[in-house]
Every structure is written in structure tokens, then in C-alpha cells.
Amino acid sequence: MTATDLTETYSSVTITRPIGAAPERVWRAFGEPAEFASWFTAPGDEVAMSFGEHDLSVGGRIEQTADFHGGPLSRFVARVTDVVPGRRIAYAYDMWLDDRHMSTSVTVITLADNGSGTELTWVEQGAHVDGIDTPEQREAGTVGLIGQLAHHCAAGA
Template structure:
């Protein structure tokens, strides 16, 4: 009697999660209302938000309010689409906002995060504290890479605020 071949076992689905928290602090020479507007206004945020190559094709939707959503899609020439989908949970004008977001590249979900952004007066400027608590999924991205991308975005925010001050 012939023995039956056991059914093939499907490959294991990756199921790792690396947890990380990082805090980035910046002081900008702009009033809290101006820094707030750079996050709350879609046109302003599009100027600084991405850490990607400026030649990338991008699309942004922004509904900056409690329960509002943000969607960012960025496509590098010949590359996959990077997508960030966020929901705003807490918004205290010119002081604090809290949102959660998932980051995808193509069909892969890279991470899910909770972010708190706090603004406070610092002389004539603004102190910003950005805290991200993230679960990086299945080895798709390293926490240090995300932190560096966030630093680049906040550096670009500073450049935008300086340029606006210089032209005022």
C-alpha cells in the first residue's frame, strides 16, 4: 500500500513586532500659532512633511480635527507607493495633538504608531516635543530609520519657518 504524501505546510507568516519610543525636541523661532498652522494647514504641511525626494509624486488629504484623518501617498519614480494613514484623537489648538497612524510600502504594513506633538512658548519662539511610540512589524523597517526620517521632516519644518520669517 502506498503511503500518502503529507500536505505541504505553507511557509510561516512573519509575525514579529519591534517596539520603540523616541522623543525629538526642537525650538523654532516662530510663534506657537505659526508652528501649529504648519501642521494643521494642508498646503503648509505639504511643503515640509515628507523626508522623501522632492521629485516624488505625492498626494495628501488632511482633516486636522478630533476624528479627522490624514492620508499621504508618495510614489518614487519607478518605486513602490509609500502610504501613511492617520486618525487624530486629541487636538488642543496651538498646544497639543495626538494621532495614530499606519505606514505602508506597497502592500506591506511597516508599522503602527501613536504620536503626541506638544507645543509651548519658548521666549518669542516655540518648543516642540514630538513623541512616537511604535510597533515595527515583521522586520520591514528599523526604528532608527523612522526616527531619522522624522528628524529630517522637522528640520524641513524649521527651514520653512525660517524662510517665512526672512520674507516677512
């Protein structure tokens, strides 16, 4: 890769969605490693997920690897920067595809009681490098994760 091949694309997205479960229930889906692993995953049978560290405290790490059968290996490594239990989590994370760094992002997720469940707000700012992924792909993936979270919490798992 030459210097002329290097690119950076910046993004900022805010996604707000009601979830039909109490904020305490949604928080548990983030905080308990087994619950987190059940929804924070790529959909389908074409991927084998593995989780490393899951420390939801300031300075803690969250690690995940997705092995797409017959395809690339994706890695997610986050460092938790702020936690208000039951209300807010913030983290900075990097993603790689095989051994190529694809992005660095900052995410803040807030939970609020909306009277019938939870109002989740997911704000993410990212720098996507060298055309490996795009802001549109990341936003679509995040929307999918939030949908899986909502389904997981509604199922009462």
C-alpha cells in the same frame, strides 16, 4: 510569509527641538493643508507626493502617499485623537510600503512658547512589523521632517 517570518519591533522616541517661529506660526504649518503638504514630505526629486484628507479635528484623518520613482509606494494614514489648538495634536497612524503593512504608531506633538520661538516636543511610540522598516529609520525620518518644518516656519511661508 510564514508565521516564523513575522516579527515585531517596538520603539519609543522623544525629540525636542526649538523652532525659530512663534507657536501660532508652527501650528498653522500643521493645520493648513497646503502648508502641511509643503514640509511633511520626502526630500528630493525622487518622489511624487499626494495628499488626501487633512482634517485636524478629533476623529479626523490625515492621508499621504509617496510614490518613489522606480520604487515602492508608501502610504501614511492617521486618525486624530486629540487637539488643543496651538498647543497639542495627537494621532494614531499606520504606514504601508506597497501593500505591506509596516507599522502602527501613536504620536503626540506639543508646542510651547520658549521666549524666542517654539519648543516642539514630538513623542512617538511604534510597532514596526516584519522588518520592513526599523525604529532607527523612523526616527531619522522624523528628525528630517522636524527639520523641514523648522525651515518652512523660519522661511515665513
